[in-house]
Amino acid sequence: MSALRRVLEEITAARGGVSLDDIARRLGLGRDEVDAMVEYWVRKGRLSSDDIAAACPSGGCGTCALGDDGKPGCGTRRDGPVLLAITVRRREDRREDS
Numbered sequence: 832m833s834a835l836r837r838v839l840e841e842i843t844a845a846r847g848g849v850s851l852d853d854i855a856r857r858l859g860l861g862r863d864e865v866d867a868m869v870e871y872w873v874r875k876g877r878l879s880s881d882d883i884a885a886a887c888p889s890g891g892c893g894t895c896a897l898g899d900d901g902k903p904g905c906g907t908r909r910d911g912p913v914l915l916a917i918t919v920r921r922r923e924d925r926r927e928d929s
Contacts, residue, residue: 834858834860834864834868835868835871835872837858838854838858838860838865838868838869838872839868839872839877839878841854841857841858842854842869842872842878842917842919843919851865851866851869851917869917873917876920877919877920878917878918878919878920879917879918879920880916880917881916881918
């Protein structure tokens with residue numbers, strides 16, 4: 832079985848409860864390789880990948896941990912880690928996109 836297929840199977844079997852770092856370690860791959868394979872499966876429609884955003888702080892944008900010098904952090908900075916939810920797409924969902 833190809834590494835590409837094994838990455839998809841690991842994500843499918845985990846039902847959302849695995850990190851890409853764990854998959855890379857289990858399969859003996861580099862994290863960059865796993866990222867590229869996940870991106871491939873997203874393009875093919877087998878997986879979906881969505882940013883998981885945190886709620887805004889009650890003190891407004893000036894108190895946002897994602898902000899820079901009091902500027903809003905609502906997606907304006909993407910140079911740090913981003914938490915993603917990667918899910919397996921159902922066949923019905925893939926057919927609707929075709």
